[in-house]
Amino acid sequence: MDRSSTDESTTTDNSTLNLPVTKSPERQCRVGSGISVIIDAEVGGDAESGRKRPSSRFKGVVPQPNGRWGSQIYEKHQRVWLGTFNEEEEAARAYDIAVQRFRGGDAITNFKPLSETTKEDEIETAFLNAHSKAEIVDMLRKHTYNDELEQSKRRNYGGWPAAGIFSSLGADRTRKAQEQLFEKAVTPSDVGKLNRLVIPKQLAEKHFPLKSGNNSYGLLLNFEDMGGKVWRFRYSYWNSSQSYVLTKGWSRFVKEKGLRAGDIVSFHSSTGPDKQLYIDSKAKNGSTAEISNRPVPIIRLFGVNIFEVPSNIGTCYGDKRLREMEFWTILECSNKKQRVIDAK
DNA sequence: ACCTGTGTTGAA
DNA sequence: TCAACACAGGTG
Numbered sequence A: 001m002d003r004s005s006t007d008e009s010t011t012t013d014n015s016t017l018n019l020p021v022t023k024s025p026e027r028q029c030r031v032g033s034g035i036s037v038i039i040d041a042e043v044g045g046d047a048e049s050g051r052k053r054p055s056s057r058f059k060g061v062v063p064q065p066n067g068r069w070g071s072q073i074y075e076k077h078q079r080v081w082l083g084t085f086n087e088e089e090e091a092a093r094a095y096d097i098a099v100q101r102f103r104g105g106d107a108i109t110n111f112k113p114l115s116e117t118t119k120e121d122e123i124e125t126a127f128l129n130a131h132s133k134a135e136i137v138d139m140l141r142k143h144t145y146n147d148e149l150e151q152s153k154r155r156n157y158g159g160w161p162a163a164g165i166f167s168s169l170g171a172d173r174t175r176k177a178q179e180q181l182f183e184k185a186v187t188p189s190d191v192g193k194l195n196r197l198v199i200p201k202q203l204a205e206k207h208f209p210l211k212s213g214n215n216s217y218g219l220l221l222n223f224e225d226m227g228g229k230v231w232r233f234r235y236s237y238w239n240s241s242q243s244y245v246l247t248k249g250w251s252r253f254v255k256e257k258g259l260r261a262g263d264i265v266s267f268h269s270s271t272g273p274d275k276q277l278y279i280d281s282k283a284k285n286g287s288t289a290e291i292s293n294r295p296v297p298i299i300r301l302f303g304v305n306i307f308e309v310p311s312n313i314g315t316c317y318g319d320k321r322l323r324e325m326e327f328w329t330i331l332e333c334s335n336k337k338q339r340v341i342d343a344k
Numbered sequence B: 001a002c003c004t005g006t007g008t009t010g011a012a
Numbered sequence C: 001t002c003a004a005c006a007c008a009g010g011t012g
Helices: A002-006 A088-103 A119-129 A133-142 A145-157 A201-207 A250-257 A288-292 A308-317 A327-342
Strands: A061-063 A069-075 A078-085 A178-185 A197-199 A219-224 A230-238 A243-246 A264-270 A277-282
Touching: A061 A088, A069 A088, A078 A088, A078 A133, A088 A119, A088 A133, A119 A145, A133 A145, A178 A201, A197 A201, A201 A243, A219 A277, A230 A250, A250 A277
Parallel strands: none
Antiparallel strands: A061 A069, A069 A078, A178 A264, A197 A243, A219 A230, A230 A243, A264 A277
16 A cells, blocks of 8 residues: 555656756766676676676666676665666666656666657656556566657658647658659449459659569569558459559448548658558548447457556456556566566 | 566665 | 565466
8 A cells, every 4th residue: 555655746846856957968978888798798698707796887777696686776766677688787777767757857867868859758757657657667677668758759740641639830840751653543343342443554663663564464562650550451453454453451440430532531651761551541521530430340350458457457356446556566567477478 | 387576686 | 765685375
């Protein structure tokens, strides 16, 4: 019960300390320059001379007996464990992330202090603040922080004009600038049982050129939708009807998006060198959201449960009062099941 | 048998 | 607050 003080109310109190700018981010930031050579000692690092306490040069990092590195941060007289890592720097980064979530942007870090000047850092700061401390800690312990961050970037800044929360800031393009290639209002047959979308010839040849003339019987194209989901369609030219079509995979898209005749599908491409393709859909005279909110029997995931945490709650606590449950407690519970992921 | 993360303590 | 040290329990 004593853990109840770990809630989020402490976001601004850091300012009371108001550390004058004495912070010296340089203190331990040398890693890149000279020192990094000797870190070869890895798992089983006791090969040197029996058991040595390396005593990390990074804040918040503690050596583990097996040569790995633990990361921890303190709050309210209590240690918050941030996980164990193979590399000392990984552990240090974990601490950095945690300390910036716990104590704000001007906390002392091992590496970069996440400046507000960089767009990337701005985004990461927003990401940090959008998650509870416990969630961040959970990500660190599971080594999923970077993935989650990237995922979030894709969702919010993927370049979809209407998707980014921050689009009003004109701050998009962070990730990948993209341009619209073309749109098409789907015909009844495009959304029927034919499992194909006809792409007007001129648009097809302009934007999706088929290599080596025509003979290629299909080219698999990947398109990412607004949710970050990747759709793979077979793209080919039908001599019989002299038309370019998306076939295999198309009906699934129609079904999941609830596309109806008259709706608009639009194709986009990143302007970068990678030429990532994107697809979006919107209702005839409505928004994207309207489509996905239609009473279409939603996505079947074959029983796979995407949300791990709730499932773990159930596992650990049965049906006991979940509402009062503190996330820290949940953390303790779930970690024990997730350690498996760490193996590397 | 091995490893992680906690208990604990003294120093900063 | 912090890290060193020791080790109880969990994990494979």
